[in-house]
Amino acid sequence: MDLELIAQAADIIRKARAGIAFTGAGISTPSGIPDFRSPESGIWNNVDMWEVASAPGFSHNPQAFYNWIYPLAGLTRDAVPNPAHDTLAAWERQGLITGVITQNIDGLHSAAGSRTVYELHGHLRDAVCQKCARTVPTAPLMDQFMRDRLVPRCEHCGGVMKPSVVLFGDMLPQAAVDGAIRAAQRADVMIIVGSSLEVAPANDLPEIALENGAALIIVNLQPTHLDRKARVTLHADAAVVLPAIADRIEKFA
Numbered sequence: 001m002d003l004e005l006i007a008q009a010a011d012i013i014r015k016a017r018a019g020i021a022f023t024g025a026g027i028s029t030p031s032g033i034p035d036f037r038s039p040e041s042g043i044w045n046n047v048d049m050w051e052v053a054s055a056p057g058f059s060h061n062p063q064a065f066y067n068w069i070y071p072l073a074g075l076t077r078d079a080v081p082n083p084a085h086d087t088l089a090a091w092e093r094q095g096l097i098t099g100v101i102t103q104n105i106d107g108l109h110s111a112a113g114s115r116t117v118y119e120l121h122g123h124l125r126d127a128v129c130q131k132c133a134r135t136v137p138t139a140p141l142m143d144q145f146m147r148d149r150l151v152p153r154c155e156h157c158g159g160v161m162k163p164s165v166v167l168f169g170d171m172l173p174q175a176a177v178d179g180a181i182r183a184a185q186r187a188d189v190m191i192i193v194g195s196s197l198e199v200a201p202a203n204d205l206p207e208i209a210l211e212n213g214a215a216l217i218i219v220n221l222q223p224t225h226l227d228r229k230a231r232v233t234l235h236a237d238a239a240v241v242l243p244a245i246a247d248r249i250e251k252f253a
Contacts, residue, residue, distance in 0.1 A: 001236055001244060009217050009232045010248035016189040019097035021088050022205060026194020026220055028106055030082040030239035032075055035194075055169035059130070062151045062160045065167075070149065073142050076124060081112035084193060087242040089113035096249070098187075101180040103195060103202050105165045118180040120172055120202050122165040127152065131159025138163055172201070184208040191217045193238045197224040 013019060025035040051057045052068040081089075089112040091097045099116025100109050105124055109117045127138045134156050141152040141161055152161040166172055184190065190209040197203045206216060206226055216230040219241050227233045234241050 001240065002234065005232050005234055006241070006244050006248055009234070010245045010252070012189055012215055012217060012231060013091070013096055013191065013245065014249050014252070016096055018186045019091070019189040019191065020183045020187040020209070021091075021097050021100045021191045021193060022184075022195060023088075023100060023102045023104060023109070023193045024195025024197075024199075024220075025104060026196075027084050027238050028079065028082075028104055028108055029194070030084065030237065031079040031106075031108060033072070033079050033106055034075070050168065053167055055167045058162060058167055062162070066145060066149070066151050070146075073146060076106050077139075077142065077146075079106060079108060081108045082239045084238040084242045085109055085112035085114070087246045088191075088193075090246065092116065097189075097191070098183060101183060101202075101205060103199060105163075118176045118183065120166075120176055120180060122163070122173060124163050124165065127161040127163045129154035129157065129159040130162055132157045134159075135164075136161070180205055181208060184214075185212050187212070187214045189217065190214050191219070192224075192226075192230075193219045193242065195220060195224070196222065197226055 029035050047068055052064045058065050085108050088097065088100055088109065092099060092114055100114050101118045101120065102109055103121050105121050107123055107125060124138050126135050127141055128135050132154060134154055145152055153159065154161055184205045185208060187209045190206055192206060197206065210216065210229060216226060218224060218227060218230045218233045219236065219238050221235055223235065
């Protein structure tokens with residue numbers, strides 16, 4: 001770990017007046033949730049992405065979606081926030097950042113105590129009936145699904161229940177998008193954590209921050225196309241790097 005880069009990042013964040021975090025799957029891998037885009041994760045192995053994780057695919061064959069999500073459901077249910085999530089929540093409490101924009105659906109930012117979270121790809125807290133639009137908590141449905149492997153059905157009308165997550169072909173939740181854009185426009189610092197910056201339109205947000213004069217700090221295991229535009233880039237484990245930056249900030253507070 002490059003201590004000079006840690007010090008530079010700490011100094012930038014310490015001076016931020018409207019910092020914002022932008023997170024992807026890499027922040028949750030230390031919590032045991034695989035990164036969808038890593039070949040070694042196996043999530044996309046031997047599946048048709050459009051068939052199992054798209055809006056038309058779900059409508060046509062919801063069992064395929066639930067079969068695919070089965071191993072992830074258990075991992076997500078049992079996951080807990082790691083030090084990277086905890087650090088971002090602490091920075092929000094301290095006023096160093098205004099909140100978190102996330103591509104993740106696992107809810108770990110909220111579980112860590114982050115109060116302002118813009119969930120661009122939805123969440124797993126509830127599910128919506130595709131027939132009558134009834135909304136219910138997801139947890140009991142997923143617990144039952146983990147036992148019987150059957151597609152969860154609405155108790156009211158028998159329709160298929162779909163978690164409130166964004167599939168390929170779905171619209172992003174407008175309120176989250178609008179809030180994230182405003183946060184990116186206001187930001188003087190954007191801390192990008194665990195994102196490949198390859199997924200559109202979420203990857204437009206760092207560009208918006210840059211256009212409005214924000215400094216970028218990128219913490220990601222692999223290089224991204226914005227590394228050259230970042231003030232600080234750290235190719236390392238977020239669960240190690242963010243607490244190290246926090247320690248440096250506290251040391252010179």
